[in-house]
Amino acid sequence: MRLAxxxxxxxxxxxxxxxxxxxxxxxxxxxxxxxxxxxIKVSATxxxxxxxxxxKAIAALNHPNICQIYDIGPNYLVMELVDGLPIxxxxxxxxxxxxxxxxxxxxIAAALQAAHAKGIxxxxxxxxxxxxxxxxxxxxxxxxxxxxxxxxxAADDETHTIGVTQVGTIIGTPAYMSPEQADGRAADExxxxxxxxxxxxxxxxxxxxxxxxxxxxxxxxxIHGNPEPLDAPPALEKIVRKCLxxxxxxxxQTAADLLQALEVASIPDDSGFVHDRKRFVRTLAAVFxxxxxxxxxxxxxxxxxxxxxxxxxxxxxxxxRSNNSDADYISDGVTESINxxxxxxxxxxxxxxxxxYHYKGKAIDVQKIGDALGVQAVLxxxxxxRGDDLTIGVELDDVRNVTQLWGxxxxxxxxxxxxxxxxxxxxxxxxxxxxxxxxxxERLKKGSTNxxxxxxxxxxxxxxxxxxxxxxxxxxxDYFNQAIVIDPNYGLAYNGLAFNYINQDDWFMRPxxxxxxxxxxxxxxxxxxxxxxDAHVSRAIVAHWYEWDWASAGREFKRAIExxxxxxxxxxxxxxxxxxxxxKDEALAEAKRSQLADxxxxxxxxxxxxxxxxxxxxxxxxxxxRRAKELDPTFWFAPSFLGRAYEQKGRLPEAISxxxxxxxxxxxxxxxxxxxxxAYAVSGNRTxxxxxxxxLKELSAHAYVAPFNFAVIYVGLGEKNxxxxxxxxxxxxxxxxxxxxxTTDPRLDSLxxxxxxADLLRRVGLPK
Numbered sequence: 001m002r003l004a005x006x007x008x009x010x011x012x013x014x015x016x017x018x019x020x021x022x023x024x025x026x027x028x029x030x031x032x033x034x035x036x037x038x039x040i041k042v043s044a045t046x047x048x049x050x051x052x053x054x055x056k057a058i059a060a061l062n063h064p065n066i067c068q069i070y071d072i073g074p075n076y077l078v079m080e081l082v083d084g085l086p087i088x089x090x091x092x093x094x095x096x097x098x099x100x101x102x103x104x105x106x107x108i109a110a111a112l113q114a115a116h117a118k119g120i121x122x123x124x125x126x127x128x129x130x131x132x133x134x135x136x137x138x139x140x141x142x143x144x145x146x147x148x149x150x151x152x153x154a155a156d157d158e159t160h161t162i163g164v165t166q167v168g169t170i171i172g173t174p175a176y177m178s179p180e181q182a183d184g185r186a187a188d189e190x191x192x193x194x195x196x197x198x199x200x201x202x203x204x205x206x207x208x209x210x211x212x213x214x215x216x217x218x219x220x221x222x223i224h225g226n227p228e229p230l231d232a233p234p235a236l237e238k239i240v241r242k243c244l245x246x247x248x249x250x251x252x253q254t255a256a257d258l259l260q261a262l263e264v265a266s267i268p269d270d271s272g273f274v275h276d277r278k279r280f281v282r283t284l285a286a287v288f289x290x291x292x293x294x295x296x297x298x299x300x301x302x303x304x305x306x307x308x309x310x311x312x313x314x315x316x317x318x319x320x321r322s323n324n325s326d327a328d329y330i331s332d333g334v335t336e337s338i339n340x341x342x343x344x345x346x347x348x349x350x351x352x353x354x355x356x357y358h359y360k361g362k363a364i365d366v367q368k369i370g371d372a373l374g375v376q377a378v379l380x381x382x383x384x385x386r387g388d389d390l391t392i393g394v395e396l397d398d399v400r401n402v403t404q405l406w407g408x409x410x411x412x413x414x415x416x417x418x419x420x421x422x423x424x425x426x427x428x429x430x431x432x433x434x435x436x437x438x439x440x441x442e443r444l445k446k447g448s449t450n451x452x453x454x455x456x457x458x459x460x461x462x463x464x465x466x467x468x469x470x471x472x473x474x475x476x477x478d479y480f481n482q483a484i485v486i487d488p489n490y491g492l493a494y495n496g497l498a499f500n501y502i503n504q505d506d507w508f509m510r511p512x513x514x515x516x517x518x519x520x521x522x523x524x525x526x527x528x529x530x531x532x533x534d535a536h537v538s539r540a541i542v543a544h545w546y547e548w549d550w551a552s553a554g555r556e557f558k559r560a561i562e563x564x565x566x567x568x569x570x571x572x573x574x575x576x577x578x579x580x581x582x583x584k585d586e587a588l589a590e591a592k593r594s595q596l597a598d599x600x601x602x603x604x605x606x607x608x609x610x611x612x613x614x615x616x617x618x619x620x621x622x623x624x625x626r627r628a629k630e631l632d633p634t635f636w637f638a639p640s641f642l643g644r645a646y647e648q649k650g651r652l653p654e655a656i657s658x659x660x661x662x663x664x665x666x667x668x669x670x671x672x673x674x675x676x677x678x679a680y681a682v683s684g685n686r687t688x689x690x691x692x693x694x695x696l697k698e699l700s701a702h703a704y705v706a707p708f709n710f711a712v713i714y715v716g717l718g719e720k721n722x723x724x725x726x727x728x729x730x731x732x733x734x735x736x737x738x739x740x741x742x743t744t745d746p747r748l749d750s751l752x753x754x755x756x757x758a759d760l761l762r763r764v765g766l767p768k
């Protein structure tokens with residue numbers, strides 16, 4: 001059945017042919033329902049026994065290194081479309097560097113282990129059936145000859161003939177089959193291990209292990225001959241030799257044994273491995289040449305080495321390839337942990353996580369991203385969780401010449417997540433800063449934990465806190481506290497707890513409750529690691545919002561920025577501190593620094609917009625806040641402040657529209673309701689303003705509503721006594737609104753000439 005581009009198979013639209021074989025044609029196609037690109041294998045005649053076997057075999061497997069099946073039709077299979085090439089190009093056979101071959105070999109072995117665990121033997125493992133993606137992930141394909149171990153008998157092995165002899169029938173591809181396959185005998189899991197050895201041999205040597213002028217002579221070589229000596233590191237050579245043992249009893253008995261041997265294999269760096277004596281002699285001569293050049297040549301050599309040094313990196317969000325969105329806590333958490341750890345390396349600029357996070361879910365072109373972010377290296381990867389099984393693949397690329405510096409695929413249990421993250425930290429750090437001192441290495445882990453369970457709880461705490469919902473905050477606190485119980489010196493968990501309470505302050509929690517808890521957690525985080533910039537930001541916010549200790553707040557903000565000058569949020573919060581202090585120009589300058597650190601962040605653009613509102617520059621504020629809305633239409637703060645700017649310009653219908661838009665995003669947020677109520681009041685719609693007041697009072701019956709929100713509406717209604725009564729309550733609560741809005745909010749202008757307002761400023765300690 002030959003198909004053309006545009007033809008339809010059920011809901012699948014054919015794009016182009018990929019290849020053909022004995023079973024029929026393979027095409028790339030698009031699932032028009034999900035707008036997903038897939039591969040479709042179409043049977044030459046009907047849904048044959050082999051076709052059915054492949055469908056059942058793949059459907060039974062769910063592993064990141066095995067091509068997934070999505071659907072079946074009357075005569076076709078729909079599978080994952082793998083963007084990759086065979087691990088060995090049959091037209092241009094070239095050796096792979098030993099380290100790269102080992103990394104791919106681990107992934108193939110892990111795929112075999114998963115298949116064998118389900119009782120499935122592949123029986124046709126060869127380079128053409130293993131693709132390597134651009135990111136270095138191996139994918140095992142084509143289970144058309146697979147069988148279940150419960151069917152291991154000679155009769156089953158006669159289901160497919162390749163026509164080598166008149167009387168015998170054998171399964172597989174001659175150059176890669178095991179001796180028992182070649183001899184027509186029953187094959188078990190150890191047959192796949194022999195084929196694996198042939199594939200690994202070819203990856204390393206750039207030539208087949210067994211060759212012949214015909215299928216028959218090739219099979220003869222497999223049964224009776226031995227491959228040429230393999231020029232490889234001893235650990236790899238030993239593994240290949242054991243895999244290629246003629247007797248199944250002498251091979252690795254399981255794929256798990258094979259994978260374990262690969263995991264512990266130690267080989268030299270690819271750059272240092274010498275393939276032949278001539279290359280070694282040339283290298284040695286070059287070394288002596290450098291020595292003869294003398295001091296001038298040595299200076300040039302050192303200068304060139306420094307020019308190649310990587311001084312900047314972006315850690316892009318690891319892609320969650322699990323079928324469960326709950327695994328986002330792993331992909332997001334590990335990404336941020338790696339980012340924070342690398343940020344502690346001396347002399348290395350690390351793009352803030354908030355900046356790199358913009359690339360989550362987007363197509364990755366490391367060179368373009370490197371140019372956009374102004375970095376020399378980019379770390380990418382993916383995470384797959386299936387039950388307790390975890391696979392994390394990572395790749396470090398030098399974007400200046402688009403070369404891979406390092407890559408690895410980790411197959412571990414979920415409980416080993418911390419160990420994997422530590423491995424990644426160590427590998428990347430050593431490649432970027434090989435001269436790390438013991439003090440540097442200690443700094444990388446200061447404030448973190450060595451307990452895997454505490455680490456997982458911390459990641460969950462961060463994940464739920466970042467949801468910025470009442471339920472998310474509650475779960476975040478619970479997870480952070482569990483982590484701290486396990487490891488009382490887990491500084492990052494304490495700071496996560498502090499930030500959780502800070503975000504709840506005057507929102508879901510009364511300041512008198514949130515403030516002390518945030519202060520205690522932030523102080524503990526700093527006592528564990530004084531070099532944690534985020535902990536100093538938390539401490540600064542507590543000093544500003546709750547303690548009203550302006551000197552301490554300013555000192556802590558400066559300390560945080562000193563530790564991490566590229567922290568967009570630190571500059572943003574500092575801007576909100578400077579504005580109520582009357583330092584309007586400095587506040588706007590800090591807001592712009594926040595945006596420079598994170599140009600495409602809705603929050604950073606909002607910070608500039610808010611600073612312009614605080615400094616009463618309405619037209620620029622409106623333009624900036626529109627920009628923030630465009631960057632993230634779900635960010636409620638931007639339309640809320642935009643409504644305030646429109647109101648001050650006298651554009652009241654637009655102001656009301658923006659507040660309503662914000663309420664569509666956060667329907668129970670008292671601050672938005674307060675803004676809407678004030679806009680109704682100053683527009684003369686007293687009835688609607690009073691309705692908003694009643695709504696806030698109903699909310700306050702079962703949840704905390706900051707008194708300041710009532711005061712703003714009463715100001716709009718012209719009821720000054722009520723407004724001051726609610727402001728006094730806000731003062732008693734030590735509301736953050738008093739520290740941030742009392743001197744900056746133009747909606748309070750009608751109160752500023754009152755002695756009561758001057759007294760309020762005096763009590764809070766703010767400038768008049």
